[in-house]
Amino acid sequence: MEHTHPTIDSGNQPKLATLDLPELYQCVHCGLCLNQCPTYRATGLEPESPRGRIHLVKAAADGRIELNDRFKEHLYLCLLCRACESACPSGVQYGRIAETAREHIGPPGSPLARSMLSFVFTQLLPYPRRLKLAFALLRFYQRTGLQRMLRLFLPKRMREMDAMLPAIPKNFFKPEAETLPAIGPRRARVAMLNGCVMPLMFGEVNHATLRVLRRNGCEVIFPKRQICCGALNIHNGENIAAKKMARQNIDVFLDAGLDAVVVNAAGCGAAMKEYDYLLREDSEYAEKAQRFSALVKDAGEFLAGLGLVGAMTPVNLTVTYQDPCHLAHGQKIRSQPRQLLKSIPGLRVIEMEGSDRCCGSAGIYNLTHAGMSQHLLKEKMQSVGATQADAIVAPNPGCMLQLGYGGKNYGPDIAVYHLMDLLDRAYRQAEDAPQILKNKT
Amino acid sequence: MDKRELIFELRRIVGELYVLVEKEDVIVYEQDGSIFQVMPELVVLPDNVEAVSAVVKAAQRANVPIVPRGSGTGLAGGAVPAEGGIILSLARLNRILKIDLADRLAIVEPGVINLDVTKVVSKDGYFYAPDPSSQAACSIGGNVANNSGGPHTLAYGVTTNHVLGVEVVLDKGEIVWLGGEVPDTPGYDLCGVFVGSEGTMGIVTKIAVKLMQTRESVRTLLAIFDDMDFATKTVVDITAAGIIPAALEIMDQTTIEAVERGAPVGLPRDAAAVLIVEVEGLSEQTERAIGLAAEICQHNHARQVKIAKDDSERQALWKARKGAFGAMGTLAPNYYVQDGVVPRSQLPEMMRRIAAISKQFNLPIANVFHAGDGNLHPNILFDMRHPGELDRVVAAGAATLRACIELGGSITGEHGVGLEKKAYIGLLFNETDLAAMTRVRQAFDPDGRFNPAKLFPTPASCGEVRLEPAKIPAGLWI
Numbered sequence: 001m002e003h004t005h006p007t008i009d010s011g012n013q014p015k016l017a018t019l020d021l022p023e024l025y026q027c028v029h030c031g032l033c034l035n036q037c038p039t040y041r042a043t044g045l046e047p048e049s050p051r052g053r054i055h056l057v058k059a060a061a062d063g064r065i066e067l068n069d070r071f072k073e074h075l076y077l078c079l080l081c082r083a084c085e086s087a088c089p090s091g092v093q094y095g096r097i098a099e100t101a102r103e104h105i106g107p108p109g110s111p112l113a114r115s116m117l118s119f120v121f122t123q124l125l126p127y128p129r130r131l132k133l134a135f136a137l138l139r140f141y142q143r144t145g146l147q148r149m150l151r152l153f154l155p156k157r158m159r160e161m162d163a164m165l166p167a168i169p170k171n172f173f174k175p176e177a178e179t180l181p182a183i184g185p186r187r188a189r190v191a192m193l194n195g196c197v198m199p200l201m202f203g204e205v206n207h208a209t210l211r212v213l214r215r216n217g218c219e220v221i222f223p224k225r226q227i228c229c230g231a232l233n234i235h236n237g238e239n240i241a242a243k244k245m246a247r248q249n250i251d252v253f254l255d256a257g258l259d260a261v262v263v264n265a266a267g268c269g270a271a272m273k274e275y276d277y278l279l280r281e282d283s284e285y286a287e288k289a290q291r292f293s294a295l296v297k298d299a300g301e302f303l304a305g306l307g308l309v310g311a312m313t314p315v316n317l318t319v320t321y322q323d324p325c326h327l328a329h330g331q332k333i334r335s336q337p338r339q340l341l342k343s344i345p346g347l348r349v350i351e352m353e354g355s356d357r358c359c360g361s362a363g364i365y366n367l368t369h370a371g372m373s374q375h376l377l378k379e380k381m382q383s384v385g386a387t388q389a390d391a392i393v394a395p396n397p398g399c400m401l402q403l404g405y406g407g408k409n410y411g412p413d414i415a416v417y418h419l420m421d422l423l424d425r426a427y428r429q430a431e432d433a434p435q436i437l438k439n440k441t
Numbered sequence: 442m443d444k445r446e447l448i449f450e451l452r453r454i455v456g457e458l459y460v461l462v463e464k465e466d467v468i469v470y471e472q473d474g475s476i477f478q479v480m481p482e483l484v485v486l487p488d489n490v491e492a493v494s495a496v497v498k499a500a501q502r503a504n505v506p507i508v509p510r511g512s513g514t515g516l517a518g519g520a521v522p523a524e525g526g527i528i529l530s531l532a533r534l535n536r537i538l539k540i541d542l543a544d545r546l547a548i549v550e551p552g553v554i555n556l557d558v559t560k561v562v563s564k565d566g567y568f569y570a571p572d573p574s575s576q577a578a579c580s581i582g583g584n585v586a587n588n589s590g591g592p593h594t595l596a597y598g599v600t601t602n603h604v605l606g607v608e609v610v611l612d613k614g615e616i617v618w619l620g621g622e623v624p625d626t627p628g629y630d631l632c633g634v635f636v637g638s639e640g641t642m643g644i645v646t647k648i649a650v651k652l653m654q655t656r657e658s659v660r661t662l663l664a665i666f667d668d669m670d671f672a673t674k675t676v677v678d679i680t681a682a683g684i685i686p687a688a689l690e691i692m693d694q695t696t697i698e699a700v701e702r703g704a705p706v707g708l709p710r711d712a713a714a715v716l717i718v719e720v721e722g723l724s725e726q727t728e729r730a731i732g733l734a735a736e737i738c739q740h741n742h743a744r745q746v747k748i749a750k751d752d753s754e755r756q757a758l759w760k761a762r763k764g765a766f767g768a769m770g771t772l773a774p775n776y777y778v779q780d781g782v783v784p785r786s787q788l789p790e791m792m793r794r795i796a797a798i799s800k801q802f803n804l805p806i807a808n809v810f811h812a813g814d815g816n817l818h819p820n821i822l823f824d825m826r827h828p829g830e831l832d833r834v835v836a837a838g839a840a841t842l843r844a845c846i847e848l849g850g851s852i853t854g855e856h857g858v859g860l861e862k863k864a865y866i867g868l869l870f871n872e873t874d875l876a877a878m879t880r881v882r883q884a885f886d887p888d889g890r891f892n893p894a895k896l897f898p899t900p901a902s903c904g905e906v907r908l909e910p911a912k913i914p915a916g917l918w919i
Contacts, residue, residue, distance in 0.1 A: 025770075025774035025824075026770040026771065026774070027770055028474075028766070028767060028769055028770040028774075028775070028776060029472055029473070029474060030474050030514060030575065030578075030766055030767035031473075031474055031512055031513055031514040031575065031578045031579070032514075032575065032577055032578045032764070032767050033578075034512055034514075034578045035512075035554050035556075035557075035577060035578050036577075044486055044530065044532035044533040044535065044552070045459075045461075045466075045486070045532075046469045046470055046484075046513065046530070046532075047461070047465070047466050047469050049469075051469075052469035055468065055469045055472065056465065056468070056469060059468050064468065065464055065465050065468060066465070068465060070463050070465035070466060071465045074465070087577070088703070088704075088767065089700075089703045089704055089764030089765070089766070089767030089768040089770075090699075090703045090767055090768050090769070090770030090771050091702065091703040091704060091768075091770075091771060092770065
């Protein structure tokens with residue numbers, strides 16, 4: 001082959017000012033992020049690493065490469081787990097770079113997949129009633145035998161996705177009232193984010209969170225007009241809808257005289273703590289968003305800060321704790337959930353290898369990138385298995401679904417709990433105990 | 442063989458997924474941890490030695506250069522394809538093949554991450570000694586290429602002191618072992634020749650490394666100084682007192698600022714310098730040594746001396762030290778790190794000279810260095826987007842290297858020569874020295890196939906190196 005010497009390449013594409021972010025210039029490409037990145041570890045490919053993706057965005061901003069399908073694939077193979085942010089000595093906020101690039105290139109996949117995703121992001125997620133209806137239909141589909149029948153005719157890819165769909169619970173979560181008083185002396189007034197999928201798939205976790213908050217002296221309000229936080233939209237390049245949702249949530253929560261907006265889903269918490277960044281150029285909302293983001297607290301973070309009160313009875317379980325990415329890396333919350341677990345009598349915690357490595361759930365990633373997602377899940381389940389724990393604790397709905405699926409398919413088939421489930425159990429047993437004694441006498 | 446045939450052949454060897462040809466893939470391989478950029482034509486990622494051999498043979502038939510790459514964390518441009526060609530990434534050759542605690546060795550593939558070796562054996566009380574600051578990301582193969590050191594080089598030596606043997610693929614695709622699993626194999630020490638050859642002699646595919654037993658006790662102190670002179674003098678005094686620490690590391694005020702902005706650990710931002718002293722050994726020894734070191738610090742007017750209470754305090758200090766380079770991004774978009782060495786006794790004078798150079802060229806310089814063995818790392822901070830700034834940076838870098846040599850030192854301690862310092866190697870070696878080295882290189886790689894245009898001074902670079910967005914400064918490629 002005629003070997004040609006390289007020449008200086010300044011690019012022939014238009015420069016893209018929207019991608020020319022200050023964060024890009026904070027990266028000195030030292031490479032300390034590489035080994036923390038799940039997709040780099042799995043492939044060994046630099047374009048599938050944080051450093052590689054940052055360089056791609058920089059090259060695109062400079063007009064040196066096209067925003068073609070290869071570019072999109074690299075940006076969307078990223079899980080947005082942000083483990084690289086925890087590893088970065090320069091504090092580069094990689095998430096912002098990747099999210100901005102995704103906003104610029106739009107949602108992933110084929111034109112059909114894109115329009116389907118776009119429908120979900122703009123027509124379902126922002127409308128709790130429509131979403132509830134969709135889940136009710138899905139539940140109907142699962143429970144009437146329609147699923148078993150239809151499965152025979154679905155194409156393979158759809159069949160796999162269908163198999164990942166967990167059973168939708170009989171009851172959706174609905175708070176008894178808009179304001180629920182504290183149990184015992186009032187220590188704080190908080191609002192709870194209801195969430196989009198949480199009340200439909202994990203209604204019990206919302207009930208548990210509510211009870212634990214009230215037992216710890218929190219008056220809890222559920223403003224009616226609150227909606228989905230918009231995290232999935234942001235992660236998939238649908239920022240226009242996300243901003244609208246963020247503004248609505250700010251309007252609903254900001255002036256309700258709250259000590260905190262408590263969120264029991266790590267992904268939502270991380271997104272809402274970053275409304276200030278999302279709306280930084282919104283002249284009307286920028287300042288409000290800053291105040292709002294400061295109010296947002298993860299449920300574990302909030303309760304650890306408040307200090308638990310009240311009697312608990314032992315929960316005799318050995319558990320292992322999975323750090324949700326958007327808690328450990330997105331919100332830098334690692335010690336508080338562990339501290340709460342330790343406060344439950346009888347509960348033993350065994351750390352797994354790589355507890356802060358992504359399980360492959362990553363929002364809708366397990367659907368859009370099933371191969372990589374399952375690869376990471378298998379590894380994760382091996383680490384879980386090595387601890388011989390009876391259960392996994394993972395305070396985030398996406399992780400709970402993924403780990404539940406992992407247990408069934410790769411073992412160990414053990415229970416997956418939210419942190420609030422276990423706290424609630426310890427409190428409820430303590431409350432029920434005298435009741436039982438009373439009944440006996 | 443034309444490019445199309447070469448791509449076809451490479452795909453046959455490693456599979457389609459692991460031959461990168463599109464610009465949106467190969468562009469990320471134009472850089473490593475340094476400031477140099479050159480675009481490769483192809484990137485290939487084999488995952489076994491036979492495939493590496495087949496790739497080398499294909500490259501020979503197609504007559505293109507091969508540039509081996511580990512994790513791409515190097516600071517001298519060693520993995521930048523100066524003349525284009527194929528990047529041979531060893532990232533997928535990342536298995537630990539054998540751990541033999543009885544004989545205290547491990548056999549690993551080159552893509553294994555340095556820290557992962559220690560992680561695997563630490564529960565049994567062993568570790569792999571060379572600990573570059575990038576050890577959480579850099580590969581053992583890259584360490585072999587650059588003969589890498591780290592903060593603990595002071596006590597344990599550099600990579601070559603810990604490599605028993607290497608399996609390598611030579612220029613015709615032959616697979617041979619140099620050295621072996623036992624130390625001191627008879628005949629030429631070809632393993633010793635290979636370690637530090639910066640990828641110019643062949644491709645390392647397996648490495649037999651020594652494992653060491655973890656010391657009973659480790660004590661670490663942090664001394665805070667208001668004057669850099671006293672910090673460097675303390676280093677001289679500690680070694681003069683007969684203490685042989687495992688590590689003696691200094692960070693100056695600018696570096697402290699970078700660390701505290703990036704991933705804060707609570708270092709005092711107003712201090713002129715902090716000194717980390719670490720001693721290892723039996724508990725009685727370390728107790729005495731750390732006490733003595735603390736006294737010497739105080740004698741030299743340390744503002745405060747803190748001995749780490751537990752392992753987490755110790756880890757925090759090392760996290761700050763090892764993240765220092767990467768944290769430079771908090772101060773400036775670019776940094777150019779030098780790797781000069783001076784005799785320990787010359788440290789106070791050298792630091793004064795660096796301060797003068799910083800002033801003369803009007804460029805901030807952050808110093809973080811292995812004070813114990815006089816291995817300096819002045820990081821010149823700058824912004825490539827400012828026209829003309831890079832010329833000043835290069836001139837300032839050259840001035841620090843000249844100062845090192847004037848004070849009886851050398852131009853590189855551990856980062857390698859690579860692209861970055863090949864113009865300066867003539868300051869250290871005369872033509873006869875260099876000719877002898879060239880003959881050794883030619884014995885292994887007569888065609889100059891492996892990592893060309895590195896290590897040795899060339900009249901002018903054949904290819905063009907991209908220092909984005911400015912052009913190459915005049916005089917860099919002398």
